[in-house]
Amino acid sequence: MQFSLGAIDYAVLGVYFVFVIAIGWLLRRRVQSSQDFLTSRHSVPLWITSLAFIAANLGAQEVMGMAASGAKYGAMTFHFYWAGAIPAMIFVGVFMMPFYYGSRARSVPEYLKLRFDEKTRALNAVTFAVMTVFSSGISMYALGTLLELVLGWNFSACVLLSAGIVLVYTLLGGLTGAIYNEVLQFFLIVVGFAPLSIMAAVKAGGWEGMAARLPAPMTHSWAYAGSAAANPMGVEAFGLIAGLAFVLSFGYWCTDFLVVQRAMAANSMSAARRTPLIAAFPKMIMPLIVIVPGIAAIALTNANVGYALPTKGTSYDYDQTLMTLMMQFYPSGLLGLGLTALIASFMSGMAGNVTAFNTVFTYDLYQSYVRPGASDEHYLTVGRFATVGGIAVSIGAAYFAARYNNMMDVLQLVFSFVNAPLFATFMLGMFWRRTTGHGAFTGLFSGTLAAALFQGSTLAEGKGAWLANLHTFPSVMAQNFYIAIVAWTTCFVVSILVSLATRPKTDEEMRGLVMGLTDIPHDAHEPWFRRPGPLAVVVGIAVVILNVVFW
């Protein structure tokens, strides 16, 4: 399968490259200090932080992966948005952002230091820094492999060109440059993929046509979630709600600095709180753009109308869903726009990781442990070097992933071990004053260990059970959801037990960091759409309606 690009397609791609670098160039004068470069100095308008909040998460692996999951699991994939993102986005905006923003911490690990202690910050900073550069590397590897496969471009050229462009605009514009570009990338992703969704769905006969050509569980999100055996995902309602909608979703949207950093860049506490809530509106619509094409692909294959999803062995090759649909529906011109959108989504994910990495490296590792008390100019220089270093390590990680194919699986697994318990630490830290630094650190460590042991003693699709096989899950996804539940619960319980046996900080030390000791701005005089509470209610009602419509 190879695309043949025309001059017009290359022209669209070229214009995009020029604009992303131009954005960095135009913003370069704003970067005068380390705070400008690494945190945007709380100066970015609300509409920009809101779109960047979801764009940073909208990497190409997400876009292509969701189309593939739509083809494999059908409408149950909607859960990754309507259950696995929106409730957590409401929670972080309404309840957690006052502590992040109010503490004036420059990063999530720094918040952990203020609330708990140095060792908890160090644990989070080191794991986060390693995770972000490897995530960025995996993203690069996926981009290089894809472009080599479908365009016949050289793997190294793709990796170096994409990394080089991200490096240029991030070095010039810092976090603001990355955030501004993420907004352009967001619009490009919507404009680039929405026509595919519309054309594929119309060709498949609309939602009714798809429902007529597919097994019933493929077009219902909740109706077949009563039993793991009744749906293609192999997960029942408890695993979905507790594993995905609670632990994994809240663990990511509420504690991952990559997304939280976008809200923290907002120009006021009110804007920071509304960032995830405003972002929730486009986020709710994204499944119609990235998942529906996958469902339509299977319906079109069944309808025999000139499109067939390729097979791999005895099953469909779901990873080819998006590309094969583009090949069949997009003529030259629109094809260039679609491919540019795909490359934009890779860059958006990569830049998001790199800008989060350079902040954590500079403030939480270098300033804290290598050279405290240096001039701001020095930290600005270190931040720039960290950007170059982060991208260089990412390139190395891309080649590492290319050499060891299963590296991606291993890393994704390790990420889930680390992320799942973190939400328990934050929940306790922000809402229970009695939580101590020793409790948080021991809980995090125990939660990660419990996740590894659980994965080692259960089996799913041939994966896991490297210790013993005590239980077999019908799918890796079901196994992942239960690993998250075990990790979160272990962290939660151990943190409470150790906290009760150790001495907490005084109220004065926790002012601005926990509920009851933090001033929440009074906003009753503001119109409803400028208040987080009413906005959250509107978002909540909208997401309930979507769940009911696609029940």
Added chain:
Amino acid sequence: MVDLRRIIGVFFVIVGLLLLTVPGARAPLTPGPVNLYMAGVTIVFGAVMLALSLRSPGGK
């Protein structure tokens, strides 16, 4: 201060104009002149962003 709406507006107008150069291109399952439709969409979107940019304080 950089107005992002202006940059996005110019970008999408250019993309729309590029699509207008191949209005009738077809792929195997293309239902109609989709480049033409998308050119319209991107130019209108770009124009709206530019208009918003010019209407804002300091935009003119």
